[in-house]
Each structure stands twice: as C-alpha cells, then as structure tokens.
Amino acid sequence: MTNKVLKWLAWSILVAILAAYPRIFGLYYTNLFVTFAIFALFSVSFNLLLGYTGLLSFGHAMFFGAGGYGTALALKHIPGLPLLPAVFMGLLTGVVLALMLCPLVVRVSGTAFAMLHLAFGELMHVLALKLRSITGGEDGIGGFPIPPLNIPGVLSIDMKSPENFYYFALVCLGVSLWVLWFFTKTPFGQIQIGVRDNSTRIDYLGFKVPQTKAVVYVVSAAFAGVAGSIYALFQNLISSSSLNVLTSFAPITITMVGGVGSFFGPVFGAAIFQIIEELTSRYTEQVELVMGLIMILVIMFAPMGFAGMINLLKQKWVSSRAARIDSKEPS
Amino acid sequence: MDPKTAMYIAQGIHGLAYGMILFLIASGLNIIFGMMGILNLAHASFFMLSAYFSYQFLFMTGNFWAALLLAPLTTAFFGILVERFLLRKVHALGHMAELILTIGVSLVVLAAVKIFWGTESLPVKIPPILEGLISIAGMDYPVYRLFVIGLALAVLAAMALLLYKTRLGKIVRAAVSDADMVAALGINTPLVFMLVFGIGTWLAGVAGVAIAPILTVFPGLSDQVGMDAFVVVVTGGLGSLSGAFVVAIIFGLLSSYGVQFFSQLAPVLMFLFMAIVLAIKPTGLFGERE
Numbered sequence: 001m002t003n004k005v006l007k008w009l010a011w012s013i014l015v016a017i018l019a020a021y022p023r024i025f026g027l028y029y030t031n032l033f034v035t036f037a038i039f040a041l042f043s044v045s046f047n048l049l050l051g052y053t054g055l056l057s058f059g060h061a062m063f064f065g066a067g068g069y070g071t072a073l074a075l076k077h078i079p080g081l082p083l084l085p086a087v088f089m090g091l092l093t094g095v096v097l098a099l100m101l102c103p104l105v106v107r108v109s110g111t112a113f114a115m116l117h118l119a120f121g122e123l124m125h126v127l128a129l130k131l132r133s134i135t136g137g138e139d140g141i142g143g144f145p146i147p148p149l150n151i152p153g154v155l156s157i158d159m160k161s162p163e164n165f166y167y168f169a170l171v172c173l174g175v176s177l178w179v180l181w182f183f184t185k186t187p188f189g190q191i192q193i194g195v196r197d198n199s200t201r202i203d204y205l206g207f208k209v210p211q212t213k214a215v216v217y218v219v220s221a222a223f224a225g226v227a228g229s230i231y232a233l234f235q236n237l238i239s240s241s242s243l244n245v246l247t248s249f250a251p252i253t254i255t256m257v258g259g260v261g262s263f264f265g266p267v268f269g270a271a272i273f274q275i276i277e278e279l280t281s282r283y284t285e286q287v288e289l290v291m292g293l294i295m296i297l298v299i300m301f302a303p304m305g306f307a308g309m310i311n312l313l314k315q316k317w318v319s320s321r322a323a324r325i326d327s328k329e330p331s
Numbered sequence: 332m333d334p335k336t337a338m339y340i341a342q343g344i345h346g347l348a349y350g351m352i353l354f355l356i357a358s359g360l361n362i363i364f365g366m367m368g369i370l371n372l373a374h375a376s377f378f379m380l381s382a383y384f385s386y387q388f389l390f391m392t393g394n395f396w397a398a399l400l401l402a403p404l405t406t407a408f409f410g411i412l413v414e415r416f417l418l419r420k421v422h423a424l425g426h427m428a429e430l431i432l433t434i435g436v437s438l439v440v441l442a443a444v445k446i447f448w449g450t451e452s453l454p455v456k457i458p459p460i461l462e463g464l465i466s467i468a469g470m471d472y473p474v475y476r477l478f479v480i481g482l483a484l485a486v487l488a489a490m491a492l493l494l495y496k497t498r499l500g501k502i503v504r505a506a507v508s509d510a511d512m513v514a515a516l517g518i519n520t521p522l523v524f525m526l527v528f529g530i531g532t533w534l535a536g537v538a539g540v541a542i543a544p545i546l547t548v549f550p551g552l553s554d555q556v557g558m559d560a561f562v563v564v565v566t567g568g569l570g571s572l573s574g575a576f577v578v579a580i581i582f583g584l585l586s587s588y589g590v591q592f593f594s595q596l597a598p599v600l601m602f603l604f605m606a607i608v609l610a611i612k613p614t615g616l617f618g619e620r621e
Contacts, residue, residue, distance in 0.1 A: 126599045289446075298431075
C-alpha cells in the first residue's frame with residue numbers, strides 16, 4: 001500500500017469516527033467534544049502568534065470574548081440574523097479590535113508585548129463589567145435567539161439540537177484549521193517564522209516586520225473571534241468571565257502542553273486538557289492542583305509538549321527500524 | 332483643619348502604604364528578574380502564602396512580631412526549594428518554560444492554600460500598639476499604615492546596604508551584569524542565584540505579612556495585589572529598582588485617589604497608565620533591557 005493511500009485511509013477513518021461520534025458516545029460527550037473543538041481553535045489561533053511569530057500574549061482572551069460578545073449582541077439586536085453572518089460578526093469584532101490595537105502593539109515584542117496585552121485584556125474585562133447597559137455586567141448576555149443554519153432553497157438545520165450543533169462546530173473548526181494550516185504554508189508564513197527567528201535579518205531582506213506582525217495579529221484575532229463566537233452560540237451565553245486572565249492563560253498552557261513548535265500541538269493539548277479536566281473533576285475537586293502539577297511535570301520532563309514527544313518516539317522508531325534493516329543485510 | 336483636607340491626607344497615607352507594599356513585592360520580583368532573567372509569575376503566590384503563614388503563626392503563637400519574623404522566612408524557604416528543585420532544571424529551556432513552570436507553581440500554591448485554609452477570608456489581628464490613630468501636628472494618622480510605610484523603608488534601607496556595602500552585594504551586582512563572567516571568576520553562581528531567589532521571596536513574604544491585617548487573607552489575594560505588582564515592575568522597567576519605587580508610589584496614590592474621584596474607572600487606571608508608558612517606551616519608565 002502506498003503512502004498516499006494510507007493517508008487517505010487514515011483521513012477517511014478519522015472523518016467516519018467524528019461523524020459517528022455523537023451516536024456512539026451520547027449527548028454528554030458530544031458537548032464535551034464541542035468544548036474541546038472551541039478551545040482547540042482558540043489555542044491554534046494563539047499558537048499562530050506564539051509558535052509561529054514568537055509573540056507571547058497574556059491577553060488573547062480579549063479577542064475570544066470580543067467574538068462572543070459580537071455574535072451575542074448581533075443576534076440580540078438584529079432580528080432574523082442568519083447563523084453564518086452571526087459567526088462572521090464575531091470574526092469581524094475580533095478583527096476590528098485587533099486593528100485598533102495594531103499600530104501600538106506591533107512595534108514592541110517580548111515582555112512588553114505580553115504585558116501590554118495583559119493591560120488591554122484587563123481593560124476589556126473591566127469595560128465588559130462596567131458597561132452594564134450593553135454587556136450586562138457580570139451576568140453577561142444570555143438567552144439570545146439561535147437561528148437555524150439556512151442555505152436558501154436547499155436546507156435548514158435546527159441548531160438547537162446538540163447533535164446538529166456538534167456537526168456545525170466540527171465543520172467550523174475543520175475549515176478554520178485548514179485555512180490556518182494553509183496560511184502557515186504560504187511564503188508569507190515563512191516570513192512569519194523568519195520574524196520569530198531573526199527579525200533584524202528579515203528587515204534587511206526587505207520585508208516589513210511590523211506590517212507582517214500586524215497581518216498575523218489580525219488573522220490570529222479573527223480566528224480567536226470565531227472560537228469565541230461558537231462558544232457564545234454553544235452556551236447561549238457570553239459573560240465577562242470569558243475575558244478574564246484565566247481565559248487568557250488557557251491557550252498558553254494548552255499550547256505548551258501540546259507542543260509549541262507544531263501546528264497541531266495545540267489541538268492535542270486541548271484534547272489532553274479536556275480529558276484531564278473531565279477525569280479529575282469526576283474524582284476530585286482539585287482541578288487547579290492537577291493542572292498545576294501537570295504543567296510542572298510537562299515542563300520538567302517533556303518540555304516540547306505532546307507533539308515533541310510523538311516526534312521523539314517516531315524518530316526512535318525510525319532509527320531502530322533502520323538499525324534492524326542494517327543488521328539483516330549480509331555484511 | 333477642615334475635614335476635606337484631612338480626608339485627602341488620609342487617602343494619601345493609604346495610597347502610600349499600598350504603594351510601599353507594592354514596592355516590596357515588586358522589588359523582590361525585580362531582583363529575581365535582574366539577576367536571573369526570570370519573570371517569576373509565582374511571586375504573587377509566595378506573597379499570598381506568606382499572608383497565610385502569618386495567620387497561622389499568629390494563631391499558634393499569638394504574637395504578631397513572631398509572625399512578622401517567621402512567615403517571610405518560611406516563605407523564603409519554600410522559594411528556595413522551588414528554585415533549587417524546579418526552576419534550575421528548566422533554566423536551559425528558555426524563558427517560555429520558566430513562565431509556564433511558575434504559572435504551574437502558582438496554581439499548585441493556590442490549590443494548596445485552599446486545601447489547608449479553606450476559601451473564606453481569614454482576619455489577622457494587629458497588636459494593640461499598632462491599632463488606632465496617632466495625632467501629629469493636629470492631624471490623625473492610622474498607626475498601622477505609618478508602620479507599614481516605615482517597615483518598607485527599613486527593608487529598603489537594609490537591602491540597599493546589603494547590595495552596595497557588602498561583598499555579597501558586590502557579587503550579586505556583578506552577576507546581574509554578567510553572570511557567566513562571575514562564574515568564570517570562581518564564584519558559585521548557582522548558590523548566589525538560590526540566595527537571591529530566597530531574598531526575593533522573602534521580600535514578597537514581608538509584603539504578605541504587612542498586607543494581611545489590611546485586606547484580610549483570602550485565596551484571591553495573589554490575583555488582586557500580585558497583578559498590580561507585575562504592572563508596577565513592567566511599567567517601571569524590568570530590573571530597575573528606582574523605577575519600581577517611583578511607579579509603586581504613583582500606583583498606590585492612583586488607586587486610593589482613583590477610587591475617590593473616578594470610582595468607575597479606578598480598576599483600569601493603572602492599566603491605562605501602563606499602556607501609555609509602554610506605548611511610548613516599551614522598556615518601561617527606567618528600564619534598559621527588554
């Protein structure tokens with residue numbers, strides 16, 4: 001069997017499993033999977049900044065929250081707004097917020113970038129709490145109508161059913177991941193990695209470093225906005241807790257556990273965290289303790305994260321197989 | 332003395348006291364950062380831990396002064412353990428690893444605190460001598476706040492003496508500018524690092540004891556005050572003690588007068604100040620390095 005056939009086979013098995021997932025595992029695990037998908041997308045968008053451009057942000061939650069609020073406000077105030085435009089509103093809110101911050105943040109990097117985001121993130125959080133008439137304060141915005149997915153003349157799918165929403169979230173995640181994957185493989189994606197590794201040299205090569213950062217920043221914010229928007233639709237609620245520091249720390253730890261250097265690392269990381277949270281919350285109340293211990297252990301013993309570990313195992317396997325083939329050959 | 336001026340002055344004293352506490356935490360952070368290049372995100376957790384220790388020692392001995400002495404030392408001991416057995420091992424992996432590790436430590440400390448002491452806020456009683464008001468030149472000042480300001484200044488003076496008048500201080504300052512060179516001269520830099528980390532956490536510990544009677548002790552303490560301290564360090568410039576001092580005082584006054592004049596905006600005033608400073612000078616007010 002050739003490599004290509006194997007690959008297609010693996011993909012189709014994966015799709016089949018995902019398609020059958022809600023029927024096999026039931027409602028509870030379906031909802032769990034949607035949460036995983038949301039955080040996976042959020043973390044992948046974050047990793048676009050950290051892993052690919054070398055910018056650590058302590059306030060990525062503001063785009064997540066902005067996307068959620070954008071969608072929720074649009075659905076609340078515009079009657080009869082279809083589903084996809086509502087998600088698009090979330091994306092747009094993230095983009096607008098990023099464009100507003102862009103001129104300021106692309107000129108700095110390192111700790112200043114991280115702390116500026118902490119500042120703006122906290123600012124957004126406090127604004128969401130104080131502008132009660134718009135955002136609903138601590139309670140947030142809830143109970144907005146969730147429109148069905150309408151493709152005129154073809155079909156209309158009710159989004160209130162968790163199973164349908166699972167497919168919708170899955171498709172959104174899949175499409176977003178594919179777009180982001182494509183984005184990192186373009187020549188522009190290579191410049192982005194260049195900015196991370198040596199921005200001075202990229203500057204000398206004639207590429208514009210601040211502008212490159214700005215584009216990556218806006219793209220990252222847009223997909224964080226999509227994640228937030230789906231989150232708001234899924235919960236039918238968006239509250240100020242989606243903007244706080246803990247939400248900003250979530251993608252950092254997920255990305256670290258999954259593996260910074262890899263595109264799919266954050267997806268693994270989100271899955272691992274979801275599983276751990278699920279298992280620990282069943283047996284103990286101490287989710288924080290377990291999370292903290294895992295972070296310490298991962299950094300101490302597997303600093304490249306899950307993806308790095310897989311790579312290491314793969315290399316070992318390949319080299320041991322090569323050694324076996326060598327020893328079989330007559331010398 | 333009309334009551335309005337009196338109120339302004341009282342607010343000023345409150346602000347100064349809070350600023351001094353912020354400075355104690357921030358200077359610890361700064362020493363650790365300047366020396367080892369580590370932005371210790373668990374610093375605020377040590378601060379909170381010390382506040383809990385002070386409650387515990389006060390409960391056991393009934394003596395505030397014993398708590399003031401023992402709690403920071405115990406905290407420093409834990410800080411040294413963290414440095415020796417965790418941070419040192421990941422130092423080679425770079426800053427990201429250290430950031431994540433310290434977040435992990437802070438989560439564990441938070442969980443441990445909740446397990447041992449519960450989630451409700453615990454009161455810490457101050458000795459009678461520090462209670463009440465003292466009258467100077469026709470004005471009343473809360474004694475404890477003045478005590479906190481004095482304590483912070485005393486600690487600051489002791490630190491300045493240690494850094495600038497002793498051999499150890501000389502080594503520390505040399506290691507800040509070039510750790511490799513100092514190691515090459517035959518000085519045991521890992522030991523110095525451990526000591527510096529201990530001193531840094533000790534400073535956070537002193538601040539933790541000082542704040543315990545003002546705010547009471549609760550698990551959100553590290554988030555509430557710790558975040559302010561981080562903002563102080565970054566705005567003042569990482570590694571710059573004078574920057575941290577100036578900004579801590581500004582922030583202390585900003586928070587106490589801010590609540591009075593723009594209560595709606597008070598929580599974001601600091602962050603706004605920091606955003607403006609960093610936008611103009613990304614290294615912070617007095618900072619030289621990124």
